[in-house]
Amino acid sequence: MKIATWNVNSIKARLPNILEWLGDAKPDVVLLQETKTVDEGFPAMEIEDLGYNIALHGQKTYNGVAILSKFPIEDIERGLPGNDGDEQARYIEAVIAAHRPIRVASIYVPMGSEVGSEKFEYKLNFLDRLIKRFEKIRESGDAAVMGGDYNIAPDDFDVYDPIKLHETVLCSTVERKKLRTMMNMGYTDAFRTFNPQGHQYSWWDYRAGAWNKDNGLRIDHLLLTPAATDRLSASDIDRDPRAKEKASDHTPVWCMIDE
DNA sequence: ATGGTAGTCTCACTA
Numbered sequence: 090m091k092i093a094t095w096n097v098n099s100i101k102a103r104l105p106n107i108l109e110w111l112g113d114a115k116p117d118v119v120l121l122q123e124t125k126t127v128d129e130g131f132p133a134m135e136i137e138d139l140g141y142n143i144a145l146h147g148q149k150t151y152n153g154v155a156i157l158s159k160f161p162i163e164d165i166e167r168g169l170p171g172n173d174g175d176e177q178a179r180y181i182e183a184v185i186a187a188h189r190p191i192r193v194a195s196i197y198v199p200m201g202s203e204v205g206s207e208k209f210e211y212k213l214n215f216l217d218r219l220i221k222r223f224e225k226i227r228e229s230g231d232a233a234v235m236g237g238d239y240n241i242a243p244d245d246f247d248v249y250d251p252i253k254l255h256e257t258v259l260c261s262t263v264e265r266k267k268l269r270t271m272m273n274m275g276y277t278d279a280f281r282t283f284n285p286q287g288h289q290y291s292w293w294d295y296r297a298g299a300w301n302k303d304n305g306l307r308i309d310h311l312l313l314t315p316a317a318t319d320r321l322s323a324s325d326i327d328r329d330p331r332a333k334e335k336a337s338d339h340t341p342v343w344c345m346i347d348e
Numbered sequence: 349a350t351g352g353t354a355g356t357c358t359c360a361c362t363a
Contacts, residue, residue, distance in 0.1 A: 149357090299352090
């Protein structure tokens with residue numbers, strides 16, 4: 090089973106690119122972030138026509154996450170527990186009802202603006218809530234793929250210029266420690282397992298010709314519980330969609346899980 | 349280069 094994560098930066102603006110990629114890459118499950126629409130505005134029909142079921146957690150203008158699956162989607166949970174007042178649509182979790190069921194989540198971690206800002210504090214609080222959810226899922230023993238835009242580059246070699254970006258947002262020690270806490274719980278970074286060399290990126294800023302200079306960061310991740318890691322056979326970044334016209338600033342990251 | 353670009357019921361905000 091091929092499971093991918095992709096921050097599409099607007100499902101409506103990206104629909105032709107997404108439909109083309111679904112046809113080419115043929116993922117079984119897709120975890121989408123930054124759909125930027127209420128659920129009523131999601132172009133469901135075009136995607137369902139390619140054989141996908143859809144679970145949505147959207148909002149107007151900002152954020153928005155979704156799960157696409159060729160298998161039935163069950164036990165859908167919207168929102169990350171721990172803050173009932175949080176209205177930002179950044180988390181959806183469900184069980185993919187394949188022969189051997191697998192839990193998945195589509196996660197859009199707040200970018201955090203600048204280290205020390207109010208938005209950065211919201212990011213750290215979100216990560217604390219995410220850690221609690223990771224603990225629960227790890228303890229359940231479920232096979233789970235927790236995918237999304239984490240807005241954290243795990244190590245200096247996941248960044249095009251670690252000197253320039255030293256202790257800036259996406260790279261700071263305090264953010265990396267939160268990610269490290271998740272890994273230390275027993276989660277595996279699927280991409281890193283098969284690609285130990287570094288300098289492989291999933292996001293390139295629209296500005297300053299970052300894509301053409303390969304000035305990227307690896308901030309989109311698939312983190313797997315031990316039960317899912319036991320079934321992990323491959324993982325890579327698919328750079329093709331980033332090279333297209335009207336591309337998202339992120340490109341898909343995928344992994345293969347034994348069915 | 350505190351710049352640059354893209355998306356959104358915008359003329360500002362988020363990323």
